Amino acid sequence: MPKTKVKRKEAQAQQSIGTAPKVLSRKEQRKLQREQAQVRQSIIQFTVTVVAVSAFVGLLVGLTSGLTLGVGAGLAIACLILSFKYPRYAIYGFIIYLPISGTVTYGLGGNAILQLAKDAIFFPALFGVVLFCRKYKQALIIPQVIKIPLLILFTFLMAVLLLVNGSQQLSAVNETPILVGLLGLKALLGYSLLITCIYYLIRTKEDLYFLLRIQVILIIVCCALGFIQYFMLRTGICPGTQGTGEELFKASLESRCFVGGSLLYAPQVGQIRLPGTFVAPWQWGWFLISSAFFAFGTAFSDRSFIWRALGLVSMAVVMMMAVLSGQRIALALVPTSAIVLLVLTGQIFNLKRFIPVGIGLFLILSFLVARDPAIVNERIASFQDRWEASPPHEFIVQQLNWAQRQQRGFLGRGLGRATNSARIFGRTQLVETYHSKVLYEVGPFGLIMLLTLFTILTVSTFRAYRSIKDPNLRGYAASMWVFVLFISYNPYYYPLDVDPVNVYYWLAAGIVLKLPDIDRQERLKQSLEGDTKRKLSKKELRQLKKSQAAAEFK
Secondary structure: OOHHHHHHHHHHHHHHOOOOOOOOOHHHHHHHHHHHHHHHHHHHHHHHHHHHHHHHHHHHHHHHHOHHHHHHHHHHHHHHHHHHHOHHHHHHHHHHHHHHHHHHHHHOOOOHHHHHOOHHHHHHHHHHHHHHHHHHOOOOOOOHHHHHHHHHHHHHHHHHHHHHHHHHHHOOOOOOHHHHHHHHHHHHHOOOOHHHHHHHHOOOHHHHHHHHHHHHHHHHHHHHHHHHHHHHHHOOOOOOOOOOHHHHHOOEHHHOEOEOOOEEEEHHHOEEEOOOOOOOHHHHHHHHHHHHHHHHHHHHHOOOHHHHHHHHHHHHHHHHHHHHOOOHHHHHHHHHHHHHHHHHOOHHHOHHHHHHHHHHHHHHHHHHHHHOHHHHHHHHHHHHHHHHHOOHHHHHHHHHHHHHHOOOOOOOOOOOOOOHHHHHOOOOOOOOEHHHHHHHHHHHHHHHHHHHHHHHHHHHHHHHHHOOOOHHHHHHHHHHHHHHHHHHHOOEEOHHHOOOHHHHHHHHHHHHHHHHHHHHHHHHHHHHHHOOOOOOOHHHHHHHHHHHHHHOOO
Protein backbone atom coordinates (compact mmCIF):
# COMPACT_ATOMS: atom_id res chain seq x y z
CA MET A 1 0.00 0.00 0.00
CA PRO A 2 1.44 3.46 -0.90
CA LYS A 3 2.72 5.49 2.04
CA THR A 4 0.40 8.42 1.26
CA LYS A 5 -2.63 6.11 1.50
CA VAL A 6 -1.44 4.73 4.85
CA LYS A 7 -0.91 8.26 6.19
CA ARG A 8 -4.36 9.27 4.98
CA LYS A 9 -5.93 6.31 6.78
CA GLU A 10 -4.01 7.10 9.94
CA ALA A 11 -5.20 10.70 9.80
CA GLN A 12 -8.80 9.63 9.32
CA ALA A 13 -8.47 7.16 12.18
CA GLN A 14 -6.97 9.79 14.44
CA GLN A 15 -9.81 12.17 13.62
CA SER A 16 -12.34 9.49 14.64
CA ILE A 17 -11.08 9.68 18.23
CA GLY A 18 -10.35 13.38 18.22
CA THR A 19 -6.54 13.31 18.21
CA ALA A 20 -5.84 14.82 14.82
CA PRO A 21 -5.88 18.60 14.47
CA LYS A 22 -8.99 19.91 12.71
CA VAL A 23 -7.96 23.17 11.07
CA LEU A 24 -10.54 24.19 8.47
CA SER A 25 -10.43 27.10 6.09
CA ARG A 26 -13.29 29.61 6.07
CA LYS A 27 -14.63 28.06 2.88
CA GLU A 28 -14.60 24.59 4.44
CA GLN A 29 -16.26 25.93 7.59
CA ARG A 30 -19.07 27.50 5.58
CA LYS A 31 -19.52 24.26 3.62
CA LEU A 32 -19.68 22.26 6.84
CA GLN A 33 -22.22 24.67 8.33
CA ARG A 34 -24.39 24.36 5.19
CA GLU A 35 -24.25 20.56 5.37
CA GLN A 36 -25.20 20.57 9.04
CA ALA A 37 -28.08 22.95 8.36
CA GLN A 38 -29.32 20.68 5.55
CA VAL A 39 -29.21 17.66 7.85
CA ARG A 40 -31.17 19.50 10.55
CA GLN A 41 -33.69 20.69 8.00
CA SER A 42 -34.19 17.18 6.58
CA ILE A 43 -34.69 15.76 10.09
CA ILE A 44 -37.28 18.44 10.91
CA GLN A 45 -39.14 17.95 7.62
CA PHE A 46 -39.20 14.17 7.98
CA THR A 47 -40.35 14.34 11.60
CA VAL A 48 -43.10 16.87 10.83
CA THR A 49 -44.34 14.70 7.96
CA VAL A 50 -44.42 11.57 10.13
CA VAL A 51 -46.22 13.38 12.95
CA ALA A 52 -48.81 14.79 10.52
CA VAL A 53 -49.49 11.39 8.94
CA SER A 54 -49.66 9.70 12.36
CA ALA A 55 -52.06 12.35 13.67
CA PHE A 56 -54.31 11.90 10.63
CA VAL A 57 -54.41 8.11 11.02
CA GLY A 58 -54.94 8.46 14.78
CA LEU A 59 -57.84 10.84 14.13
CA LEU A 60 -59.51 8.38 11.77
CA VAL A 61 -59.08 5.49 14.22
CA GLY A 62 -60.29 7.69 17.08
CA LEU A 63 -63.47 8.63 15.25
CA THR A 64 -64.28 5.00 14.48
CA SER A 65 -62.92 3.08 17.51
CA GLY A 66 -62.57 5.54 20.38
CA LEU A 67 -60.14 8.16 21.62
CA THR A 68 -57.78 5.78 23.41
CA LEU A 69 -57.24 3.53 20.39
CA GLY A 70 -56.86 6.59 18.18
CA VAL A 71 -54.11 8.04 20.35
CA GLY A 72 -52.46 4.62 20.60
CA ALA A 73 -52.55 4.08 16.82
CA GLY A 74 -51.12 7.52 16.09
CA LEU A 75 -48.30 7.11 18.60
CA ALA A 76 -47.55 3.58 17.36
CA ILE A 77 -47.16 4.69 13.74
CA ALA A 78 -44.96 7.63 14.71
CA CYS A 79 -42.78 5.43 16.95
CA LEU A 80 -42.39 2.71 14.33
CA ILE A 81 -41.27 5.07 11.56
CA LEU A 82 -39.09 7.42 13.62
CA SER A 83 -37.44 4.56 15.53
CA PHE A 84 -36.45 2.82 12.31
CA LYS A 85 -35.21 6.06 10.75
CA TYR A 86 -33.25 7.20 13.82
CA PRO A 87 -32.33 4.07 15.82
CA ARG A 88 -29.77 5.88 17.96
CA TYR A 89 -32.33 8.32 19.37
CA ALA A 90 -34.89 5.54 19.57
CA ILE A 91 -32.69 3.48 21.89
CA TYR A 92 -32.31 6.47 24.19
CA GLY A 93 -36.06 6.98 24.02
CA PHE A 94 -36.66 3.31 24.81
CA ILE A 95 -34.45 3.47 27.92
CA ILE A 96 -36.10 6.70 29.10
CA TYR A 97 -39.65 5.48 28.43
CA LEU A 98 -39.25 2.11 30.18
CA PRO A 99 -39.58 3.25 33.84
CA ILE A 100 -42.60 5.45 33.10
CA SER A 101 -44.33 3.02 30.74
CA GLY A 102 -46.79 1.83 33.40
CA THR A 103 -47.87 5.39 34.13
CA VAL A 104 -48.34 6.15 30.43
CA THR A 105 -50.25 2.90 29.88
CA TYR A 106 -52.84 3.59 32.56
CA GLY A 107 -52.88 7.28 31.81
CA LEU A 108 -54.21 6.32 28.37
CA GLY A 109 -56.81 3.93 29.70
CA GLY A 110 -54.87 0.79 30.57
CA ASN A 111 -55.51 -1.20 27.37
CA ALA A 112 -53.45 -4.42 27.49
CA ILE A 113 -51.99 -3.71 24.04
CA LEU A 114 -50.54 -0.45 25.37
CA GLN A 115 -48.30 -2.48 27.69
CA LEU A 116 -46.41 -3.54 24.55
CA ALA A 117 -45.96 0.07 23.40
CA LYS A 118 -42.26 0.16 24.27
CA ASP A 119 -41.68 -2.58 21.69
CA ALA A 120 -42.88 -0.19 19.01
CA ILE A 121 -39.77 1.83 19.88
CA PHE A 122 -37.25 -0.96 20.39
CA PHE A 123 -37.84 -3.43 17.58
CA PRO A 124 -37.84 -0.90 14.68
CA ALA A 125 -34.64 0.54 16.18
CA LEU A 126 -33.22 -2.98 16.39
CA PHE A 127 -34.02 -3.52 12.70
CA GLY A 128 -32.13 -0.31 11.96
CA VAL A 129 -29.15 -1.65 13.93
CA VAL A 130 -29.27 -4.89 11.94
CA LEU A 131 -29.13 -2.93 8.68
CA PHE A 132 -26.27 -0.84 10.08
CA CYS A 133 -24.29 -3.99 10.92
CA ARG A 134 -24.86 -5.39 7.44
CA LYS A 135 -23.87 -2.13 5.76
CA TYR A 136 -20.63 -1.70 7.71
CA LYS A 137 -19.93 -5.44 8.10
CA GLN A 138 -20.02 -5.28 11.89
CA ALA A 139 -20.80 -8.15 14.26
CA LEU A 140 -24.51 -8.51 15.08
CA ILE A 141 -24.12 -10.89 18.03
CA ILE A 142 -21.86 -9.54 20.78
CA PRO A 143 -19.81 -11.09 22.31
CA GLN A 144 -18.97 -13.67 19.67
CA VAL A 145 -18.65 -16.46 22.27
CA ILE A 146 -22.43 -16.41 22.89
CA LYS A 147 -23.23 -16.75 19.18
CA ILE A 148 -23.36 -20.55 19.05
CA PRO A 149 -25.22 -21.11 22.37
CA LEU A 150 -27.64 -18.29 21.48
CA LEU A 151 -28.39 -19.77 18.06
CA ILE A 152 -28.77 -23.29 19.51
CA LEU A 153 -31.18 -22.00 22.15
CA PHE A 154 -33.12 -19.97 19.58
CA THR A 155 -33.43 -23.02 17.32
CA PHE A 156 -34.72 -25.11 20.23
CA LEU A 157 -37.23 -22.43 21.20
CA MET A 158 -38.49 -22.25 17.62
CA ALA A 159 -38.98 -26.02 17.71
CA VAL A 160 -41.04 -25.64 20.91
CA LEU A 161 -43.05 -22.83 19.29
CA LEU A 162 -43.82 -24.87 16.18
CA LEU A 163 -44.30 -28.32 17.69
CA VAL A 164 -45.88 -27.54 21.08
CA ASN A 165 -47.61 -24.20 20.59
CA GLY A 166 -48.38 -25.14 16.97
CA SER A 167 -50.10 -28.38 17.99
CA GLN A 168 -52.05 -26.49 20.66
CA GLN A 169 -53.18 -24.04 18.00
CA LEU A 170 -54.86 -26.83 16.03
CA SER A 171 -57.30 -27.57 18.86
CA ALA A 172 -57.44 -24.12 20.46
CA VAL A 173 -60.71 -22.67 21.68
CA ASN A 174 -60.97 -19.01 22.72
CA GLU A 175 -57.18 -18.55 22.69
CA THR A 176 -54.26 -18.16 20.28
CA PRO A 177 -51.35 -20.39 21.44
CA ILE A 178 -49.03 -19.17 18.66
CA LEU A 179 -49.30 -15.59 19.89
CA VAL A 180 -48.84 -16.83 23.46
CA GLY A 181 -45.64 -18.52 22.28
CA LEU A 182 -44.36 -15.44 20.47
CA LEU A 183 -44.76 -13.34 23.62
CA GLY A 184 -43.04 -16.11 25.60
CA LEU A 185 -40.16 -16.07 23.12
CA LYS A 186 -39.92 -12.30 23.44
CA ALA A 187 -39.82 -12.59 27.23
CA LEU A 188 -36.92 -15.06 27.08
CA LEU A 189 -34.70 -13.60 24.35
CA GLY A 190 -36.53 -10.64 22.83
CA TYR A 191 -34.15 -8.01 24.22
CA SER A 192 -30.91 -10.00 23.98
CA LEU A 193 -29.74 -7.96 20.98
CA LEU A 194 -30.00 -4.83 23.13
CA ILE A 195 -26.36 -5.73 23.90
CA THR A 196 -25.56 -4.97 20.25
CA CYS A 197 -27.59 -1.77 20.29
CA ILE A 198 -25.78 -0.48 23.39
CA TYR A 199 -22.40 -1.56 21.99
CA TYR A 200 -22.85 0.72 18.97
CA LEU A 201 -24.78 3.40 20.87
CA ILE A 202 -21.78 4.07 23.13
CA ARG A 203 -19.15 5.51 20.79
CA THR A 204 -17.01 7.48 23.23
CA LYS A 205 -16.45 7.98 26.93
CA GLU A 206 -18.83 10.95 26.79
CA ASP A 207 -21.60 8.71 25.42
CA LEU A 208 -21.05 6.31 28.30
CA TYR A 209 -21.32 8.99 30.97
CA PHE A 210 -24.36 10.48 29.25
CA LEU A 211 -26.18 7.13 29.27
CA LEU A 212 -25.39 6.34 32.89
CA ARG A 213 -26.26 9.84 34.04
CA ILE A 214 -29.63 9.51 32.30
CA GLN A 215 -30.20 6.42 34.45
CA VAL A 216 -29.48 8.38 37.63
CA ILE A 217 -31.89 11.15 36.61
CA LEU A 218 -34.59 8.57 35.83
CA ILE A 219 -34.06 6.92 39.22
CA ILE A 220 -34.43 10.21 41.10
CA VAL A 221 -37.46 11.33 39.06
CA CYS A 222 -39.28 8.00 39.39
CA CYS A 223 -38.57 7.77 43.12
CA ALA A 224 -39.80 11.36 43.55
CA LEU A 225 -43.05 10.43 41.76
CA GLY A 226 -43.30 7.31 43.92
CA PHE A 227 -42.86 9.41 47.05
CA ILE A 228 -45.62 11.80 45.91
CA GLN A 229 -47.84 8.75 45.43
CA TYR A 230 -47.08 7.60 48.98
CA PHE A 231 -47.67 11.12 50.37
CA MET A 232 -51.06 11.39 48.61
CA LEU A 233 -52.13 8.06 50.12
CA ARG A 234 -50.75 8.89 53.55
CA THR A 235 -52.57 12.24 53.69
CA GLY A 236 -55.85 10.90 52.30
CA ILE A 237 -55.74 12.73 48.96
CA CYS A 238 -56.03 9.25 47.42
CA PRO A 239 -58.46 6.99 49.34
CA GLY A 240 -56.33 3.84 49.16
CA THR A 241 -57.76 0.31 49.08
CA GLN A 242 -61.45 0.08 49.91
CA GLY A 243 -63.46 -2.98 50.86
CA THR A 244 -63.45 -5.83 53.36
CA GLY A 245 -61.88 -9.24 53.81
CA GLU A 246 -59.64 -10.37 50.96
CA GLU A 247 -60.11 -7.07 49.14
CA LEU A 248 -57.80 -5.46 51.71
CA PHE A 249 -54.97 -7.83 50.78
CA LYS A 250 -54.95 -7.55 46.97
CA ALA A 251 -53.54 -4.81 44.73
CA SER A 252 -56.13 -3.42 42.33
CA LEU A 253 -56.49 -0.74 39.67
CA GLU A 254 -59.47 0.71 41.55
CA SER A 255 -56.97 2.01 44.13
CA ARG A 256 -54.65 3.58 41.53
CA CYS A 257 -53.15 6.86 42.72
CA PHE A 258 -51.30 9.55 40.71
CA VAL A 259 -48.85 7.29 38.82
CA GLY A 260 -48.42 3.61 38.02
CA GLY A 261 -51.06 0.89 38.05
CA SER A 262 -52.37 -1.66 40.56
CA LEU A 263 -51.96 -0.52 44.14
CA LEU A 264 -52.56 -1.84 47.64
CA TYR A 265 -52.74 0.61 50.54
CA ALA A 266 -54.50 -0.66 53.65
CA PRO A 267 -52.29 0.38 56.61
CA GLN A 268 -55.04 -0.56 59.06
CA VAL A 269 -54.26 -4.22 58.30
CA GLY A 270 -50.55 -3.66 57.67
CA GLN A 271 -50.75 -3.96 53.87
CA ILE A 272 -48.86 -1.50 51.65
CA ARG A 273 -47.71 -2.44 48.14
CA LEU A 274 -47.10 0.59 45.95
CA PRO A 275 -46.40 0.34 42.18
CA GLY A 276 -44.47 3.60 41.84
CA THR A 277 -44.42 4.45 38.13
CA PHE A 278 -44.85 0.82 37.01
CA VAL A 279 -47.84 -1.38 36.23
CA ALA A 280 -47.61 -3.52 39.38
CA PRO A 281 -45.89 -3.35 42.80
CA TRP A 282 -43.45 -6.20 42.20
CA GLN A 283 -42.18 -4.51 39.02
CA TRP A 284 -41.49 -1.39 41.09
CA GLY A 285 -39.65 -3.52 43.64
CA TRP A 286 -37.34 -4.91 40.97
CA PHE A 287 -36.83 -1.43 39.52
CA LEU A 288 -35.55 -0.34 42.94
CA ILE A 289 -33.25 -3.36 43.14
CA SER A 290 -31.88 -2.74 39.63
CA SER A 291 -31.47 0.96 40.34
CA ALA A 292 -29.24 0.18 43.31
CA PHE A 293 -26.59 -1.14 40.89
CA PHE A 294 -26.75 1.82 38.48
CA ALA A 295 -26.81 4.35 41.33
CA PHE A 296 -23.85 2.64 43.01
CA GLY A 297 -21.80 2.84 39.82
CA THR A 298 -22.37 6.58 39.44
CA ALA A 299 -21.88 7.33 43.17
CA PHE A 300 -18.43 5.72 43.14
CA SER A 301 -17.18 5.92 39.55
CA ASP A 302 -18.37 9.07 37.82
CA ARG A 303 -15.53 11.48 37.04
CA SER A 304 -17.57 14.50 38.20
CA PHE A 305 -18.04 15.28 41.89
CA ILE A 306 -21.52 16.71 41.19
CA TRP A 307 -22.66 13.52 39.47
CA ARG A 308 -21.14 11.36 42.21
CA ALA A 309 -23.20 13.40 44.66
CA LEU A 310 -26.32 12.81 42.55
CA GLY A 311 -25.43 9.12 42.49
CA LEU A 312 -25.36 9.21 46.29
CA VAL A 313 -28.76 10.92 46.32
CA SER A 314 -30.17 8.27 43.98
CA MET A 315 -28.89 5.51 46.28
CA ALA A 316 -30.56 7.21 49.24
CA VAL A 317 -33.94 7.66 47.52
CA VAL A 318 -33.88 4.05 46.30
CA MET A 319 -33.36 2.82 49.85
CA MET A 320 -36.03 5.20 51.12
CA MET A 321 -38.59 3.97 48.60
CA ALA A 322 -37.65 0.35 49.32
CA VAL A 323 -38.99 1.03 52.83
CA LEU A 324 -41.98 3.26 52.01
CA SER A 325 -43.29 1.19 49.08
CA GLY A 326 -43.76 -1.91 51.21
CA GLN A 327 -41.76 -4.11 48.83
CA ARG A 328 -40.31 -6.83 51.05
CA ILE A 329 -37.93 -8.15 48.40
CA ALA A 330 -36.62 -4.62 47.74
CA LEU A 331 -36.26 -4.00 51.48
CA ALA A 332 -34.06 -7.10 51.68
CA LEU A 333 -32.08 -6.85 48.45
CA VAL A 334 -31.38 -3.12 48.03
CA PRO A 335 -29.13 -2.81 51.12
CA THR A 336 -27.77 -6.32 50.55
CA SER A 337 -26.85 -5.39 46.96
CA ALA A 338 -25.02 -2.27 48.19
CA ILE A 339 -22.95 -4.34 50.64
CA VAL A 340 -22.18 -7.02 48.04
CA LEU A 341 -21.18 -4.34 45.52
CA LEU A 342 -18.82 -2.73 48.04
CA VAL A 343 -17.02 -6.05 48.49
CA LEU A 344 -17.04 -7.47 44.95
CA THR A 345 -16.10 -4.19 43.27
CA GLY A 346 -13.37 -3.43 45.82
CA GLN A 347 -14.82 0.01 46.58
CA ILE A 348 -14.80 -0.77 50.30
CA PHE A 349 -10.99 -0.49 50.10
CA ASN A 350 -11.15 2.73 48.07
CA LEU A 351 -11.24 4.94 51.15
CA LYS A 352 -11.08 8.16 49.13
CA ARG A 353 -14.47 7.38 47.60
CA PHE A 354 -15.95 4.99 50.19
CA ILE A 355 -15.71 7.27 53.25
CA PRO A 356 -17.52 10.33 51.73
CA VAL A 357 -20.22 8.18 50.11
CA GLY A 358 -20.62 5.99 53.20
CA ILE A 359 -20.87 8.95 55.59
CA GLY A 360 -23.25 10.82 53.29
CA LEU A 361 -25.51 7.81 52.83
CA PHE A 362 -25.49 7.07 56.57
CA LEU A 363 -26.48 10.64 57.45
CA ILE A 364 -29.29 10.76 54.89
CA LEU A 365 -30.76 7.40 55.93
CA SER A 366 -30.37 8.18 59.64
CA PHE A 367 -32.36 11.39 59.17
CA LEU A 368 -35.11 9.56 57.28
CA VAL A 369 -35.32 6.78 59.87
CA ALA A 370 -35.36 9.26 62.76
CA ARG A 371 -38.36 11.05 61.23
CA ASP A 372 -40.57 7.94 61.27
CA PRO A 373 -38.94 4.88 62.90
CA ALA A 374 -42.34 3.13 63.21
CA ILE A 375 -42.51 2.65 59.42
CA VAL A 376 -39.08 1.00 59.33
CA ASN A 377 -39.96 -1.30 62.25
CA GLU A 378 -43.26 -2.20 60.60
CA ARG A 379 -41.59 -3.11 57.29
CA ILE A 380 -38.91 -5.20 59.00
CA ALA A 381 -41.59 -7.03 61.00
CA SER A 382 -43.57 -7.66 57.79
CA PHE A 383 -40.47 -9.07 56.12
CA GLN A 384 -39.78 -11.40 59.07
CA ASP A 385 -43.39 -12.63 59.12
CA ARG A 386 -43.28 -13.36 55.39
CA TRP A 387 -39.98 -15.23 55.72
CA GLU A 388 -41.31 -17.36 58.56
CA ALA A 389 -44.58 -18.09 56.76
CA SER A 390 -42.88 -19.10 53.49
CA PRO A 391 -39.08 -19.44 53.60
CA PRO A 392 -37.72 -18.59 50.11
CA HIS A 393 -35.50 -21.68 49.80
CA GLU A 394 -38.41 -24.01 50.57
CA PHE A 395 -40.68 -22.11 48.17
CA ILE A 396 -38.11 -22.39 45.35
CA VAL A 397 -37.74 -26.16 45.85
CA GLN A 398 -41.52 -26.61 45.90
CA GLN A 399 -41.89 -24.69 42.63
CA LEU A 400 -39.15 -26.73 40.92
CA ASN A 401 -40.73 -29.99 42.03
CA TRP A 402 -44.13 -28.83 40.81
CA ALA A 403 -42.73 -27.76 37.41
CA GLN A 404 -41.00 -31.14 37.05
CA ARG A 405 -44.25 -33.01 37.72
CA GLN A 406 -46.02 -30.91 35.08
CA GLN A 407 -43.73 -32.06 32.25
CA ARG A 408 -45.32 -33.69 29.17
CA GLY A 409 -42.26 -34.67 27.15
CA PHE A 410 -38.87 -32.98 26.84
CA LEU A 411 -40.16 -29.85 25.01
CA GLY A 412 -42.18 -28.51 27.94
CA ARG A 413 -45.73 -27.18 28.04
CA GLY A 414 -45.21 -24.48 25.43
CA LEU A 415 -43.63 -21.04 25.18
CA GLY A 416 -45.51 -18.33 27.04
CA ARG A 417 -47.63 -20.73 29.09
CA ALA A 418 -46.16 -19.30 32.30
CA THR A 419 -45.61 -15.74 31.04
CA ASN A 420 -47.95 -13.17 32.57
CA SER A 421 -47.85 -10.78 29.63
CA ALA A 422 -49.10 -13.57 27.32
CA ARG A 423 -52.39 -14.04 29.17
CA ILE A 424 -54.12 -11.58 26.84
CA PHE A 425 -53.89 -14.24 24.09
CA GLY A 426 -54.51 -17.43 26.07
CA ARG A 427 -54.42 -19.38 29.31
CA THR A 428 -51.24 -19.04 31.38
CA GLN A 429 -50.02 -20.57 34.62
CA LEU A 430 -48.72 -18.41 37.47
CA VAL A 431 -45.22 -19.69 38.34
CA GLU A 432 -43.48 -17.46 40.86
CA THR A 433 -39.83 -18.51 40.44
CA TYR A 434 -37.88 -17.97 37.23
CA HIS A 435 -36.17 -21.31 36.69
CA SER A 436 -39.38 -23.19 37.48
CA LYS A 437 -41.15 -21.02 34.93
CA VAL A 438 -38.58 -21.83 32.23
CA LEU A 439 -38.70 -25.54 33.14
CA TYR A 440 -42.49 -25.51 32.86
CA GLU A 441 -42.46 -23.81 29.44
CA VAL A 442 -39.54 -25.41 27.60
CA GLY A 443 -38.53 -28.45 29.66
CA PRO A 444 -35.19 -29.43 31.20
CA PHE A 445 -33.17 -29.11 27.98
CA GLY A 446 -34.41 -25.58 27.41
CA LEU A 447 -33.54 -24.64 30.99
CA ILE A 448 -30.02 -26.09 30.64
CA MET A 449 -29.45 -24.21 27.36
CA LEU A 450 -30.63 -20.93 28.87
CA LEU A 451 -28.40 -21.32 31.94
CA THR A 452 -25.48 -22.15 29.63
CA LEU A 453 -26.08 -18.91 27.71
CA PHE A 454 -26.26 -16.91 30.95
CA THR A 455 -23.09 -18.53 32.26
CA ILE A 456 -21.09 -17.76 29.12
CA LEU A 457 -22.36 -14.17 29.15
CA THR A 458 -21.48 -13.80 32.84
CA VAL A 459 -17.94 -15.08 32.23
CA SER A 460 -17.55 -12.79 29.19
CA THR A 461 -18.62 -9.72 31.13
CA PHE A 462 -16.27 -10.67 33.97
CA ARG A 463 -13.33 -10.92 31.57
CA ALA A 464 -14.28 -7.60 29.99
CA TYR A 465 -14.43 -5.95 33.42
CA ARG A 466 -11.05 -7.37 34.48
CA SER A 467 -9.35 -6.14 31.29
CA ILE A 468 -10.12 -2.47 31.97
CA LYS A 469 -7.30 -0.23 33.28
CA ASP A 470 -9.06 3.10 33.85
CA PRO A 471 -10.27 3.10 37.51
CA ASN A 472 -13.53 4.96 36.82
CA LEU A 473 -14.48 2.74 33.87
CA ARG A 474 -13.43 -0.31 35.87
CA GLY A 475 -15.74 0.76 38.71
CA TYR A 476 -18.70 1.06 36.35
CA ALA A 477 -17.89 -2.28 34.75
CA ALA A 478 -17.69 -3.97 38.15
CA SER A 479 -21.15 -2.70 39.13
CA MET A 480 -22.70 -3.85 35.87
CA TRP A 481 -20.96 -7.24 36.02
CA VAL A 482 -22.25 -7.90 39.55
CA PHE A 483 -25.76 -7.06 38.30
CA VAL A 484 -25.42 -9.54 35.42
CA LEU A 485 -24.09 -12.19 37.82
CA PHE A 486 -26.90 -11.63 40.32
CA ILE A 487 -29.75 -11.68 37.80
CA SER A 488 -28.35 -14.64 35.81
CA TYR A 489 -28.75 -17.02 38.73
CA ASN A 490 -31.39 -15.35 40.89
CA PRO A 491 -34.09 -18.02 41.40
CA TYR A 492 -36.61 -16.00 43.38
CA TYR A 493 -39.60 -14.64 41.49
CA TYR A 494 -39.05 -13.97 37.78
CA PRO A 495 -37.34 -10.58 37.24
CA LEU A 496 -35.89 -11.61 33.87
CA ASP A 497 -39.44 -12.15 32.61
CA VAL A 498 -40.81 -8.63 33.08
CA ASP A 499 -40.01 -4.92 33.04
CA PRO A 500 -37.59 -3.47 33.83
CA VAL A 501 -35.08 -6.26 34.54
CA ASN A 502 -35.71 -8.02 31.21
CA VAL A 503 -34.24 -4.86 29.63
CA TYR A 504 -31.72 -3.76 32.27
CA TYR A 505 -30.03 -7.18 32.27
CA TRP A 506 -29.02 -6.90 28.61
CA LEU A 507 -28.36 -3.16 29.00
CA ALA A 508 -25.84 -3.81 31.78
CA ALA A 509 -24.17 -6.58 29.75
CA GLY A 510 -23.85 -4.29 26.73
CA ILE A 511 -22.25 -1.55 28.85
CA VAL A 512 -19.67 -3.94 30.33
CA LEU A 513 -18.76 -5.42 26.96
CA LYS A 514 -18.25 -1.98 25.39
CA LEU A 515 -16.09 -0.58 28.20
CA PRO A 516 -12.84 -2.37 27.21
CA ASP A 517 -13.07 -0.70 23.77
CA ILE A 518 -13.66 2.69 25.38
CA ASP A 519 -10.70 2.08 27.70
CA ARG A 520 -8.38 1.18 24.81
CA GLN A 521 -9.69 4.13 22.81
CA GLU A 522 -8.89 6.55 25.64
CA ARG A 523 -5.40 5.12 26.21
CA LEU A 524 -4.66 5.26 22.49
CA LYS A 525 -5.89 8.84 22.36
CA GLN A 526 -3.56 9.81 25.21
CA SER A 527 -0.69 7.99 23.52
CA LEU A 528 -1.21 9.78 20.21
CA GLU A 529 -1.55 13.15 21.92
CA GLY A 530 1.81 12.54 23.60
CA ASP A 531 3.52 11.43 20.41
CA THR A 532 1.84 12.87 17.31
CA LYS A 533 4.51 11.41 15.01
CA ARG A 534 4.03 7.82 16.14
CA LYS A 535 2.67 5.46 13.50
CA LEU A 536 -0.30 3.28 14.33
CA SER A 537 0.11 -0.47 14.54
CA LYS A 538 -2.19 -2.81 12.62
CA LYS A 539 -4.06 -3.65 15.84
CA GLU A 540 -4.56 0.04 16.57
CA LEU A 541 -5.78 0.66 13.04
CA ARG A 542 -8.31 -2.18 13.40
CA GLN A 543 -9.51 -0.70 16.68
CA LEU A 544 -9.90 2.73 15.16
CA LYS A 545 -11.68 1.26 12.16
CA LYS A 546 -14.25 -0.16 14.56
CA SER A 547 -14.52 3.27 16.18
CA GLN A 548 -15.09 4.88 12.79
CA ALA A 549 -17.84 2.36 11.99
CA ALA A 550 -19.53 2.98 15.33
CA ALA A 551 -19.38 6.71 14.69
CA GLU A 552 -21.60 6.17 11.64
CA PHE A 553 -24.40 4.77 13.83
CA LYS A 554 -26.89 7.66 13.74
